[in-house]
Amino acid sequence: MMKLRIIFPMLFVAVIAVSSCVSTGKYKDLQARYDKLDSNTREMKGKYLLTERNLAIATDRVKSLDDQLASERANNKQLQNALDKCLTSSGQGNLNISKLVDEINRSNRYIQELVNAKNKSDSLNMVLTNNLTRSLNAQEAQDVDVKVLKGVVYISLADNMLYKSGSYEISDKAGATLSKIAKIIKDYNNYDVLIEGNTDNVPISQKNIRNNWDLSALRASSVVMALQTNYQVDPKRLTAGGRGEYNPIADNNTPNGKAQNRRTQIIITPKLDQFMDLIGKAPENQPAKQ
Template sequence: MKIIAISTAFFAVAILGTGCVSNKKFAALQGNYGELQNDYKALTDKYNDCQREMSGSSTRVRSLEEQIASQRAGLRSLQEALDKCLNSSSQGNVNISKLVDEINASNRYIQQLVNSKNKSDSLNMVLTNNLTRSLSREEMRDVDVQVLKGVVYISLSDNMLYKSGSYEISPAAGETLSKIAKIIKDYRDYDVLIEGNTDNVPINKPNIRNNWDLSTLRASSVVQSLQNNYGVDPKRLTAGGRGEYNPIASNDTPEGKTRNRRTQIIITPKLDQFMELIDKAPDSAEPAPGAQPAQPAQPQTQG
């Protein structure tokens, strides 16, 4: 604007002074004026270019500011996510540590059960070996000793134990029962179940109603003999009868009936020892399957 004013004033002075200025000077003044016009135009163009450049720069600055703001927001989000991840990781470490402790406790408990079972199996083998070594060949014909699922089964034949058709103990059975009683007394941590079994031939005695009665009375006779004659603690003894309903052979043959007429002395580890182990089990650990020795079926009639 100042350039325009100066040029105009200068031009006006030049015109006013034409009367007293020579043509040569006037032409020089006109040349200067033209140059000034050109300079003005160039300056105006440069000014407009600067304005456009400033406008573009302002746009770029705003864009960069928006990008910076977006990056800062993204950074905050990442920081928040990182903080959450660190907190979760810390909690995860606590949970993993707790889980490891529970697994270790469970492993110790399982090892207890395994050790207990191994000890029980070892004692059962010793018990069985001691008993079989103490019996003569003749006695072994009427006695069958087996270990099934952690339980010792001593099966005594009907012919050896009782008088025919009776539940009274035969005098010939005394020596065999004394050897069995000694084994039972040596292994005080075991319970003893005496279980009577018969064939399917109905009993015909006035004082015995059926095979249930006969099997239970026979088991009771063995229990009382072990208690009264050989000093076995009665608290360890249980008498039960299963009648004809637990056969181990077919009753269609005389041989099968002979095998079914038997009395079993079942020696088992005391249940309370295993219950104590179960009570001590970690809350989060379930007892290992098969860790508790299988128990024989409970008699249906108690003597």
């Protein structure tokens, strides 16, 4: 009897130890998965911030191109006025007139280069937008919004079309639409592509997803992986980023507003090299003082 009294407590302790061991193992596994997710999220946020900065630079470059074009046209007008004065003034020599003509010609050539570059960018964006819009069927057109703002193409996709309900996994019905977008991206290979996730302001409560920052970044990452893996888009051109609930386009106080805010944007931007080269080529000559 004494032996049984000793054995039962020992068995009880052993059962507790085994149970504790299993729980610890599961905890460690979950912790490892969480740490990996946290690391991936931080990495995606870093890449997103870098690309967001590049997007801002691209927008500024387009504006700079417009400003420089306006400035050069004003400079050209001053040169023309100076030439007119030379032609009507008996005190001016042929040398000054010839110099002014050369400056005007250089200014005109530079203006034409600026105009051609801007027209080319605008034309490519228009063709890209038209090609994509025409490829969408009536149902897809309801879930896809395409706009061009300041030289940048924005393709906005509704979350109920892209993802499984309450998830960041790509739904089966999204494949046809993504394949059409991927074709456009591959056809215009001189453009960089930022995938940007956005949510409404309803807190997320799912395992291994801490908040809307995580959800938006994970959704953007899922689209990037689909474009890379399923449609062979060059990953060097792609960046994934999440903006959580902090970039709304509608009022979150209504169901319709929340639906509009739950979106993923594919932002297609021209590379900056051609604009940088043109801005660096600006003529240094100033109109002659009279």
